[in-house]
Amino acid sequence: MNCDEARCELTGFHFGTLTGATRDALEAHLPACPACLGEYLALKRAAECVDDVPPPSELSRARLRRAMADELRRARRWSWWERPLVVGVAAASVWLALGAAHAVAVGEGRAPFAALGMR
Numbered sequence: 001m002n003c004d005e006a007r008c009e010l011t012g013f014h015f016g017t018l019t020g021a022t023r024d025a026l027e028a029h030l031p032a033c034p035a036c037l038g039e040y041l042a043l044k045r046a047a048e049c050v051d052d053v054p055p056p057s058e059l060s061r062a063r064l065r066r067a068m069a070d071e072l073r074r075a076r077r078w079s080w081w082e083r084p085l086v087v088g089v090a091a092a093s094v095w096l097a098l099g100a101a102h103a104v105a106v107g108e109g110r111a112p113f114a115a116l117g118m119r
């Protein structure tokens with residue numbers, strides 16, 4: 001087993017998922033290779049630090065749930081009755097703008113909608 005092969009197997013070795021032949025080869029390689037042994041010890045230390053982290057307190061979890069609920073409330077979607085209302089308001093706004101342009105054009109004695117470039 002060379003160093004590249006050994007380093008690919010370090011995680012499996014740490015978690016005990018290697019097959020017999022690979023595990024035997026790695027167990028023979030590690031004591032003879034300070035670089036791979038150092039890599040393995042660093043990986044082992046990092047994995048153990050992650051295991052030592054305590055779970056979040058009940059207060060932290062409650063705060064997180066509240067923050068998520070606030071975020072979801074802010075990002076809520078339009079309900080079924082709000083969508084036609086929004087479309088209606090938008091259509092009415094366009095209609096009023098066209099009417100105003102028409103009134104201005106007629107008031108100036110030009111053809112209807114000439115102010116908008118329409119003939």
Ligand SMILES: [Zn+2]
Pocket residue numbers: 002003004006029033035036037
């Ligand atoms: Zn090595």
